[in-house]
Amino acid sequence: MMKADEMTPGGSSATELARTFMEITSAIANGEETIDVFSRLTLKCVELLPVSAAGILLRDADGVLRVIGASNPSAHLLDLFQVQNEEGPCLECLATGEPIADTDLDSAGRWPRFAALARAHDFSAVYALPLHSHQVAVGALNLFAHTTLSDDRLLVAQSLADTATLSLLHVDARMDGSLVVQRIRMAVEARNTLDQARGMLAQRFTIDGDAALVRLQEVARETGLSLREVATAVVLRDTESPTFIYLAE
Amino acid sequence: MANQRWRVLTDAIQRVDPELAPGERLCLAGEDFLSVDSLSIATVIDEVYRPLASSTPWGALLDEAQFSVGDGPTFRAHGGAVPVLAADLLGQVGAAQWPLFVGAAEGEGVAAAFAFPLRIGAGALGVLTGYRAAPGGLADQEFEDGLILASLAGAEVVRALALDVQGDAEGPDLVSYDHSTVHFATGMVAEQLNIGVVEALVRLRAYAFASGLSLTDVARLIADRQVTLEP
Numbered sequence: 279m280m281k282a283d284e285m286t287p288g289g290s291s292a293t294e295l296a297r298t299f300m301e302i303t304s305a306i307a308n309g310e311e312t313i314d315v316f317s318r319l320t321l322k323c324v325e326l327l328p329v330s331a332a333g334i335l336l337r338d339a340d341g342v343l344r345v346i347g348a349s350n351p352s353a354h355l356l357d358l359f360q361v362q363n364e365e366g367p368c369l370e371c372l373a374t375g376e377p378i379a380d381t382d383l384d385s386a387g388r389w390p391r392f393a394a395l396a397r398a399h400d401f402s403a404v405y406a407l408p409l410h411s412h413q414v415a416v417g418a419l420n421l422f423a424h425t426t427l428s429d430d431r432l433l434v435a436q437s438l439a440d441t442a443t444l445s446l447l448h449v450d451a452r453m454d455g456s457l458v459v460q461r462i463r464m465a466v467e468a469r470n471t472l473d474q475a476r477g478m479l480a481q482r483f484t485i486d487g488d489a490a491l492v493r494l495q496e497v498a499r500e501t502g503l504s505l506r507e508v509a510t511a512v513v514l515r516d517t518e519s520p521t522f523i524y525l526a527e
Numbered sequence: 528m529a530n531q532r533w534r535v536l537t538d539a540i541q542r543v544d545p546e547l548a549p550g551e552r553l554c555l556a557g558e559d560f561l562s563v564d565s566l567s568i569a570t571v572i573d574e575v576y577r578p579l580a581s582s583t584p585w586g587a588l589l590d591e592a593q594f595s596v597g598d599g600p601t602f603r604a605h606g607g608a609v610p611v612l613a614a615d616l617l618g619q620v621g622a623a624q625w626p627l628f629v630g631a632a633e634g635e636g637v638a639a640a641f642a643f644p645l646r647i648g649a650g651a652l653g654v655l656t657g658y659r660a661a662p663g664g665l666a667d668q669e670f671e672d673g674l675i676l677a678s679l680a681g682a683e684v685v686r687a688l689a690l691d692v693q694g695d696a697e698g699p700d701l702v703s704y705d706h707s708t709v710h711f712a713t714g715m716v717a718e719q720l721n722i723g724v725v726e727a728l729v730r731l732r733a734y735a736f737a738s739g740l741s742l743t744d745v746a747r748l749i750a751d752r753q754v755t756l757e758p
Contacts, residue, residue: 339675341530470648477714513649
């Protein structure tokens with residue numbers, strides 16, 4: 279029996295884990311939007327697990343995997359997500375519905391291009407854990423680590439992936455497949471909006487895309503608006519939105 | 528690696544007479560999948576309505592009626608994030624919900640309308656609407672197909688807008704590209720030229736066409752500040 283404050287193998291205490299799940303499920307219950315939930319969740323992955331990057335990808339209506347939330351939006355990480363539309367653990371995870379682990383990243387292995395790219399960024403283990411809705415994998419939680427994860431840690435990671443799925447199922451009593459497809463479409467367009475807003479701020483303040491995202495997240499915190507609402511106000515140049523004042527130089 | 532349903536729909540569109548405009552082919556093929564009597568694409572750019580395509584003149588007329596009175600499912604769906612589904616336009620609830628449109632609906636004999644907004648991020652492009660003469664809602668599969676057709680119709684609207692800029696029907700496909708980078712670059716262009724994101728995306732696409740590069744390549748060059756579009 280583990281005491282509440284005892285450290286689990288990955289370094290996070292049971293209390294910390296419990297608090298995280300409570301925080302995320304209550305955010306979902308309060309109607310927090312999918313892109314906000316996903317970015318919160320990927321940051322928690324990096325905090326609680328021995329991984330250095332995390333991202334959540336969803337399969338859009340056209341079958342293409344789209345990154346909805348990531349712990350760090352750096353360009354090299356986006357490339358690692360992007361290439362998985364051709365090969366890599368996420369694609370296989372979506373196809374089989376099973377969790378996929380690659381702890382070799384052997385460039386002569388199953389996905390040579392992906393493995394080489396991951397190794398070039400010093401990663402030594404990659405995981406893709408399915409987001410299930412009605413027995414169908416609709417997306418994946420993608421983790422990048424410098425060490426191999428223990429089974430205990432993988433269990434925590436899969437629980438976090440399951441929690442992410444809740445955000446797609448919530449909102450309506452009519453929890454049918456079509457509704458999930460619609461929630462995914464909305465999350466993808468919210469993500470597109472966020473990228474448009476990042477571009478606008480990058481141009482306006484001559485900053486890079488990462489700094490632009492940080493700026494948008496700050497405004498969301500200060501105004502109490504969701505990330506999507508802030509991004510939409512920026513893109514539509516809504517002078518009535520409180521966002522406008524925060525971003526005036 | 529396309530979704531199975533996506534492929535079924537794009538294959539069906541491919542089978543329609545290639546002499547017709549792409550938007551018309553989408554509407555003609557899409558009708559059956561949604562079990563509607565008419566399917567149409569309305570573009571609304573800078574709040575100006577323009578018909579793009581319709582499988583019947585009836586549907587085009589119903590789109591126009593909604594934008595002229597400023598009411599109805601299609602009018603409501605524009606700029607929104609979710610489809611507006613009216614399974615019984617002429618019933619008590621429908622009549623109360625669409626007070627300015629219900630008269631025209633009755634006159635034209637339309638009983639149900641399903642309107643899917645077309646968008647690229649925060650940029651609103653218009654609406655894809657299916658009309659039925661008899662009341663009744665969409666089945667789950669019909670709804671899902673409607674979402675897919677709306678994605679395809681959105682790409683078609685951007686292509687049609689780019690025609691006005693580059694004067695040629697050819698151009699990079701808007702279906703397969705690096706979304707994150709393209710939308711980021713679109714935002715940069717919109718800010719730099721002080722234009723909307725829809726216009727910025729059209730400009731980006733036109734530049735890609737003129738330079739013979741892919742949309743993703745042009746977006747990368749813009750994001751890396753190696754290319755700047757002229758006003």
